[in-house]
Every structure is written in structure tokens, then in C-alpha cells.
Amino acid sequence: MSLRRLPTLTARIVALFSLTALMTFAGIGTYLYQSLDAQLKLRDDHELLGKVDQLRYLLSQTPSVEAIQKDPHRFYDATGKHEGLMVVLQSSGGLELMRSGLPRSASLPALSTIPADAEPSEEDLTSWKLDENASARVVAAWGKLQDQRSEVRIILARSNAELTTLLASYKKDVMFSMLAGIFFAVLLGYLVVRASLRPIRHIAAQARSISAQHLDKRLNASTAPGELQILVESFNAVLNRLQESFQRLSQFSADLAHDMRTPLNNLMVQTQVALSHPRSQEEYQALLGSNLEEYERLARMVESMLFLARADHAQIGLDWQKLDARNEMHRIAEYFEGVAEEKGVHCKVEAEEGVVVWADPVLFRRAVNNLMVNAIRYTPEGGTIHLRVTPGPDGQTISIINPGPGIDKAHLPRIFDRFYRVDRARTESASSTGLGLAIVHTIMKLHGGRAEVESEPNRFTSFMLIFPKQPDTIVVTGHMANNARDHAGVERNEAWQK
Template structure:
């Protein structure tokens, strides 16, 4: 089927139009043919009944059987001009008085309508008057002028003339059906081809969009309303593609920048160390500084590997109900020593059960707490809060400080994005912490959000769905 089915949409629709027209015209043709056949048959049946009544009327005016023999043409003339009409008049003793054709090899053996009854359609029977040849027949008694004398009237109508007319009509119908289907296919091809011109124009517009022209969009107003949804969806895909392309380009630039810094430091330190002989203390300091850069590179590579696996859904989740307050207290205890060194307090509040992977939950909250401690002034308090919502569990980490400007907040979870460029080269930061938090929330089917007021409170909120 596929082998003979054209690939062209125009040709397919034209064939479908032709098939639809062929089917419709065929159904109409069959209906008209059957209707005509029924009408012809009904006409023949009424004609036969009428002929019986006509012969009865003539017989009443005939004085005797002998008069019928002497004037047969009077009775034969009644059937003249009616092709396929067979007439017999038979006396009560079985003798044939009148016959207009010699084709019949035998007389019909059917019930005879009494002379005092009016014949109707129920008296009509099928009579095989010759081998393989049939006729619709009716038989009735008719009285002569002498009421005591009756004559059997036999009138039959062959189907030859009716079938000849129907055959000719059938040929006309077949010709009309085929011609109509051909016209429908031709007109359908023309109409569809003209109707698909906007699609061709859209295809040409789409062909002109390249990696360097991702800002170009398809004209939705230039296409029919049925295709506007498709064009709008395609434009939405281009929007997402352009955004992803821009983020990828920015990510590549940021990655190159962040990798260049530790590599540059390692290269310069090594060149300085090799420029002349050094003491043992200098080599130890050099190795310690290099180790810090190696550790930074290691953390960066591990974070990038985690993000790549998370993007491809290769991180297996081990969801289980966790005591949120207990988990947050454990994290606060872990950071207590670091916080005390910079004069920051940690406070845990609220209670709820969170449905999450324990390791990933702790990693996400650890990243938020680490950032909060880093940007909290001495004497401030980092608050960890958990609360049960109707459809999710809310976990938030808030801290005082100079805050984050509104223009930076939408990009905080982008990779390598930093608000404080002065800290961009810190050995403790890779610029991927918040991106990892966003990926962890995406894996859980949740959401990461931020709200900040300059010189007041900055709050990062994680929403873990109860039923992921």
C-alpha cells in the first residue's frame, strides 16, 4: 500500500477527493438505479393489471367465444405497441382463443382471479415462459355478454425491455461517476495546490533560519488559521532554541574563563619556581598553592559532570521520607565551626517531612548554606526553615546582607553566573553551586526560587512536591 501511495500531500489529497467523489457518486448512482428499477417494475405491474381490466371490458361487449375467434385482431391490437407483452385468451375448456406471440412454450400454472374480483399486486406471479426467460404474469377470468360464459385472460410482461433500459441507464451512471471522480481529482489537485502555497512560503521562511539567524521568526499572520498554532509552536521552539544557544555560548565563554584562571596560576607559579633554585619552604608553599588550584579544578569538573548527568536524567533518585528538621539541624551542626570562624550564627526552625533523595537534599541545602555564610556579615544569623504546604514541602535558607539586585535574580541559577565579580576567582567558589541546586530540584520535580531586598534579607526557597 505504501509503495503505491504518493509522497506528495497535494497528490494524496487529490486522490482522497477523487475517492470521496467516487464513493459519493457511486452511492447516489446505486440509489438512482434502484429507484428507476423499482419505478419501472411498479409501472409494469400496474400496466398488467390495467390490461386485464381492459380485456374484461372488451369481453363484456363480445357476445360469444365464436366471435372472439372471428375477430382476434381486436384483442391482439390491445397489446400492439407494448414490447414484451404476452397475451393469451383461453376458453373454459382449455382451448386457446387468442395469442399474440409464439415464444411461450407453455402456459403459466398460476392462480386465476375470479371474474367478480378486482385484481391487485398480490395476483402477480413470475412465469418462466421459455428456458431461462421469465415474465411477470397475471391471470383472471372475464365474462362475455352472456354472463354464463367466462374466458381466462393471461397477460405477461417480459423484463427484456426494462432490463435494456436499465442497462443503458447503468452505463450512463458509470460514465457520470468516473467523469465526476476525474473532475474531483483534477479540481482537488488545483485547489489543494493553491491552498498549500502559504505552507510552502512558511517552509521557505523556515529554510532561511540558520544558527546565525536564530532571531528570525515565522509570520503567523501569513498562514491560514489552521496552521497558526503550528507556526506559533515552531516560533516557541525557536525561542527556546535561541535561549539555549545563547546560554550555551555564554556557558562556553564562562567555562573557558574559569578554567583559564587556575591554569594560568599553575603555569605562572611553575615558571617562577623554575626560573631559579628555591628553598624547601618556597617549594612547599608552591605545592600548597598548586594543590588549592587542583582542588578547585577537581570540584569544577565534578560539578560539571553532575550537571551533565542531571541534564540527561542519568542520576538515579532514592526518594524516601526524611525528617526535615533533623536534616536541617544536621547541616547546621556541620557548618557550625565554619560559621563561628566568621562570626555568623545558624538557626533552624519549623518541622515537616520531605520526600527526597537524602544525598541530593543535603547537597542542595549545603550549597545554599555555604553561600549564605559567605555573604552574611559578621554578627548576622543564617536561618534554615522548613514548612509543610498542601502540595509541597518548603525549605528555605535566608540571611541578612547587602542583597541581590533584581536584574541579577533571574540568572542566579545559571552556570558560572556570579553577582559579585570581586569573588569570582575565589578558590572556594566554582560558580556552579546554585546551578547544581536548580538541577537537583528539577530531578525532584520541584522548584528553586530566590527573593531578595537590597541591604535586608535574601531568601532561597526550595519546593519539594509531596507526590512527584
């Protein structure tokens, strides 16, 4: 099933930029159009009111109604120069004295008339529907003749035909300017986005050059813009972890091959020597016994690898229990008592009563047992191994302290790595798989704790298991956890049956 291809970042930004430009230009164009419409209407209204004052002045210079009828040219001259302006003068008795710009057949609307001594205002203007396509603003006012007794009714109207034509033309210009502005804004935005995203393409080109054979390469953060600095640094950090893991995996594979090659070579050489000529029954039995030791070593190595693999994939659940730390230390000391006596080593438990450790009992004992194996192996004859429990505010610390040659500081950071050997000549034996301390470290990670080591050459070595005070969650995964504990028990028992 093919995934739908998402738009590129350039396309998204340009689309958003286009939408922004469209909304901006549309808003500006609408504002300009509405503003011009309002200003032109206001101008026409003021001009219409000014014509009322002008006609009132002309009437004040006219002696009588008959003079208007005889010589209306002054009034035509005052109004005829303005397109769309309509004028009607009526006597106080309703007699029409003159009409300009308005057909005789057109009927006038019913209007309230402004008194002769009142100034007209915008509130006195009324909209008048001329026909389906045109309308006008109209006002009616009284004006006094020269004798100040007779009055003439003035009706003025201004058609919006000219205004409508002007606004239609302006609207076309605004639309054309808006479309042209959007086009150039989008084009400019595309060029700007392309230029702005050039560092990303440069970083992508650097990333494409990184492969399994060139994990030492890193992205150049100095060429990345400020917004991408965190991304570049995070990617370089991922590469650092990947390179470190890759190197450890390569070293692990080499160490695993080396450790498995030794027992396999022993098996092949011993078998070839035995088959070179007939042997006695006792010699064959000795050969089979020797081969069995190598098989057991390989089996322990495989079981340890399976345990570590399951732990890496979170397939091991813990059977959390409250363990009495002092009792557990005494049980472990008794378990190793026979082996310790054979080497002339003593075990001493230093723990207060009532100290509780939250842990899986089998995995807890396995971790401590692995540390005890190393402690007994490297403690000189007559030395004492201390099994110490130290309570703390955040948890309990189990310490295995033994005198002896110690560990050089250069080895301490990698002491818990798989197959890491401080002294290969001393650790290549049938009972050693090179995974004991790695298993201890993994067990502590499963418990949410940690394993630490302190050592001074030719003085002492102290391994510390720091267990949390109480687990945040308690999870049991059934047979997977049981299998892990069974494997732990098998390896521990086989290591000490010899």
C-alpha cells in the same frame, strides 16, 4: 537500512477523496438503476392490468364466442400495437379463440384465473420463464360476453425483453457517467488539495530558512490557516526554548572557558616566574602550595560539572530517607561553627521538633552547605545567619537567611544559572567555582522541589529550599547515586579544609 517512504499528504487526501467519490457515484448509480428498474416494471404491470380491463370491455360488446372467431381484428388491434404483449382468448370449454404475439407451439403455464366480477391487482401477476434469456409477467382473468352469461378466459403476458434492452443501455450510460464523474472529481480534488496545502509549503519554506545562525526567525502564524495555528505557535515556542538554550549554552561555554583560564594562567605565570632563575627550596615549596590550590579549584569545578551533567541526563538516583529537619540544621550549624567564628558571624537554628523532610541525606546537606557558604561569605561581622524550618501542607521549607548587601532584583531571575556572577570581583577566588547555586537548583529538581530566593539590598537575603511532603516514587540507581554523593562530599570537604 533505508526507511520506506510514506505517501505524501496530498496523495493520501486525493486517494481518500477518490475512494469517497467512487463510493458516492457507485451508490448513486446503483440507486438510479434500481429505481428505474422498479418503476419500469411497475409501469408494465399496471399496463398489463389495464389491458385486462380493456379486453373485458371488448368482450362485453361481443354477442357470442362465434363472433370472436369470425372477427378477431378488434382484439388484435387492441393488443398488437404493444411490443412484447401476448394475448390468448379461450372459451369456457377450453377452446382457443385467438392468439396474438405467442407462437402456437408455446405452451401456457398453469394459472389461477381471476373471476369475472373481481378486479385484477398486482398480486395476481405471475412471472413466466419463456426461455433462458427472457421471461414475462402473466395474468389470467375471466370476462363476460354481451349476454352476461357466457364467459371467455383472458390470458395476458408481457415480455421483459424490451425492458432488459432499455436497462442494459441505461446501465452503460450510468457507468460512463460514473467513471467520468470520478475522473473529474479526482482531478478537481487534486487541484483543491494542492491549493489548500499551499500554506503548509509556505510554512515549510520558512522553517527551512531557520538555522543555528538565524534562531531569531519565527514562523508567521498570520499566514497559517486556523487548523495550523496551534502547530505554528508550538513550533515557535520550541524555537524560543531552543534559542534560549543555545544562548545559555554559548554563555556557559564562555563562562567555563573564562573560569578555567584564570587558574591555568596563574599556574603558567607562577611556573614561568619560578623557572626564570634558580629558586630556594622554600620558594619552590611555596610555588607548589600555590599551584595545589589552583589544581584543587580546577578539580572542584570538574567534579561539579560532572554532577550537573549526570543530573541533566537523569543518571542520579536518590537514597530517600526521613530526615529530622531540626537535627540536620543543628549538625550543619555545628559544621560551620569554626568558619563562622573566624568571621565573627553567628548561626541560629529555628525549627520545631518532629518536622520530617523526605530527601537524600548527602544531597540535602550539600544543598544547605552551599547556601551556608554564600551566607557566611556575605554576612558582615557581628551578623546572625538564621537556619529556619517551616512546615507546610504541601512540604517543608528550609530557609537560610542572612543580613548583608543583598542582591539586586535584576539578578534574581538568573541567580541559579551556571557561572552567573552577581559581583565577579567578589566571587573570583580560589574557593569559588560559580556553580554552587546551580548545584542547589539541580538538587531541588532531583527531589521534585524547587529553590527560591528573596532579597532586599543592604538588608537581607533569604534562600528557600522547598521539599515535597513525600516523594511520588523512590528510585535508587546503585553506584551512580553513590558516585554522585561521593563527589558531593569531596567538594564540600575540600572547600573547607583551607
